[in-house]
Amino acid sequence: MNEQLNRYLDGEIELGALPPELRREAEAWDAFVGDVRDSGAAGAPVGLESRIVGAIRAETKAPWSRVAKWWLNPHSIRVRPLIGLAAAAALAAFLLVPRDDVTTEPSGATTAVVGEEAVYVQFVLRAPDATSVAVAGDFNEWVPEIALNDLDGDGIWSGRVRLGPGVHKYMFVIDGTRWITDPYAERYAEDGYGNRNAVIAITGGAGAGSLAP
Amino acid sequence: MRARGPLGGAIVSVVLVGALWAQASDLARVRTEFGEAEAARIEAVIDASERDGLPRALLVDKAVEGAAKRMEPGVVLAAVRMLAEELRAAARVVGRDAGPTKLEKTADALRHGVDPGLLAELNERNPRDFAVLIVAIEDLLHAGVTLAVAEDLTRDATRRGLAADEMLALPAAVRRLVREGRTPQQAASSVQQSLRAGQRVVPPPPAEGPSSFPTRSARRIPPPS
Numbered sequence: 001m002n003e004q005l006n007r008y009l010d011g012e013i014e015l016g017a018l019p020p021e022l023r024r025e026a027e028a029w030d031a032f033v034g035d036v037r038d039s040g041a042a043g044a045p046v047g048l049e050s051r052i053v054g055a056i057r058a059e060t061k062a063p064w065s066r067v068a069k070w071w072l073n074p075h076s077i078r079v080r081p082l083i084g085l086a087a088a089a090a091l092a093a094f095l096l097v098p099r100d101d102v103t104t105e106p107s108g109a110t111t112a113v114v115g116e117e118a119v120y121v122q123f124v125l126r127a128p129d130a131t132s133v134a135v136a137g138d139f140n141e142w143v144p145e146i147a148l149n150d151l152d153g154d155g156i157w158s159g160r161v162r163l164g165p166g167v168h169k170y171m172f173v174i175d176g177t178r179w180i181t182d183p184y185a186e187r188y189a190e191d192g193y194g195n196r197n198a199v200i201a202i203t204g205g206a207g208a209g210s211l212a213p
Numbered sequence: 214m215r216a217r218g219p220l221g222g223a224i225v226s227v228v229l230v231g232a233l234w235a236q237a238s239d240l241a242r243v244r245t246e247f248g249e250a251e252a253a254r255i256e257a258v259i260d261a262s263e264r265d266g267l268p269r270a271l272l273v274d275k276a277v278e279g280a281a282k283r284m285e286p287g288v289v290l291a292a293v294r295m296l297a298e299e300l301r302a303a304a305r306v307v308g309r310d311a312g313p314t315k316l317e318k319t320a321d322a323l324r325h326g327v328d329p330g331l332l333a334e335l336n337e338r339n340p341r342d343f344a345v346l347i348v349a350i351e352d353l354l355h356a357g358v359t360l361a362v363a364e365d366l367t368r369d370a371t372r373r374g375l376a377a378d379e380m381l382a383l384p385a386a387v388r389r390l391v392r393e394g395r396t397p398q399q400a401a402s403s404v405q406q407s408l409r410a411g412q413r414v415v416p417p418p419p420a421e422g423p424s425s426f427p428t429r430s431a432r433r434i435p436p437p438s
Binding site: 080082083086087090136138141142143144166167171177179187189190191192193195201 | 221224242274275277278279280281282283284288289292295296314317318321324344348351352355
């Protein structure tokens with residue numbers, strides 16, 4: 001039986017809360033219950049109770065049913081505080097240790113909000129003479145491995161990178177060796193090495209202004 | 214540290230080894246690039262800064278950036294030292310418990326010459342959006358507004374309790390007025406007057422010009438250099 005219909009028959013929700021397609025069925029059930037009540041039935045038919053109890057027992061004897069029940073029901077787990085703390089710290093260390101499998105190759109819209117945490121940023125550079133262009137920044141430990149593409153050979157290289165909220169610095173790397181600043185960045189920051197990094201700010205969520213750490 | 218049972222001991226060991234491995238590996242690239250001796254000098258500066266409460270990640274990033282850009286080890290060492298000093302100065306303004314983003318933006322602001330007293334006030338009034346306030350100041354400066362005027366406008370707006378998005382609308386409004394022919398100082402003055410009159414500063418629509426955080430695809434492709 002439909003769960004909403006079941007809840008209605010149990011008196012948990014009103015008829016108006018049901019979708020229109022279920023209301024007719026609910027009304028039919030109401031009519032049926034009314035007819036039974038009007039017929040003056042004093043109780044359940046003889047033997048019904050024993051059949052129901054028997055069916056329940058037969059069901060609970062199945063092994064798979066006990067396994068499913070164990071997984072579905074809540075359990076209390078007792079853990080020593082020290083071990084629990086250590087386990088939590090281990091999990092945190094595992095999550096915080098930098099790994100190489102950071103996702104950087106999205107597809108789809110030019111700039112799309114993913115949940116409320118990250119956006120895909122499209123980087124574009126015109127470099128007709130380049131044989132390869134990559135973008136490197138503090139979001140990928142400055143490794144020039146996020147390659148931009150120039151599929152139609154018109155000298156315009158582009159690619160998308162998934163960035164989390166915050167202020168990010170980056171540069172383009174042409175032919176694997178030549179680091180250049182994005183000429184059309186909105187803002188820049190001195191890199192401490194005699195050049196300027198381009199700076200891009202990603203706000204959390206769709207337009208939320210906070211860049212707080 | 215004392216753990217009961219083999220499971221606890223194993224977990225604690227994993228935690229300790231993991232932490233040590235993470236710390237040792239964050240400069241692995243610098244070691245590969247510069248060798249153990251030069252990397253050790255850089256790491257000594259980073260370790261000392263970390264003991265002072267500065268965020269290790271920012272300094273490691275600066276070292277890694279230098280290695281990636283094929284800078285000389287001495288240049289990288291100097292850059293890391295300079296950043297550490299800037300972060301120390303920033304920590305004196307906003308506190309050592311400030312997060313990396315806040316410290317970095319404070320350092321940026323100090324580099325631009327922003328008054329430390331103003332920075333402390335902005336941080337006190339709106340700590341959550343502090344980085345946005347700094348971005349607003351930087352955008353005002355980028356729009357051609359003088360430092361004194363940018364400081365005054367930001368202070369005024371913060372005291373009036375403008376939200377982060379409204380703060381970012383200030384430089385956008387200034388740029389719009391500049392495009393209409395006013396000087397940056399006139400534009401900033403006009404925006405400030407609107408603010409004092411209680412009017413809401415409305416940012417220009419996206420199609421009209423660049424917002425503070427524009428969609429990059431909306432930009433024109435630069436001409437060949």
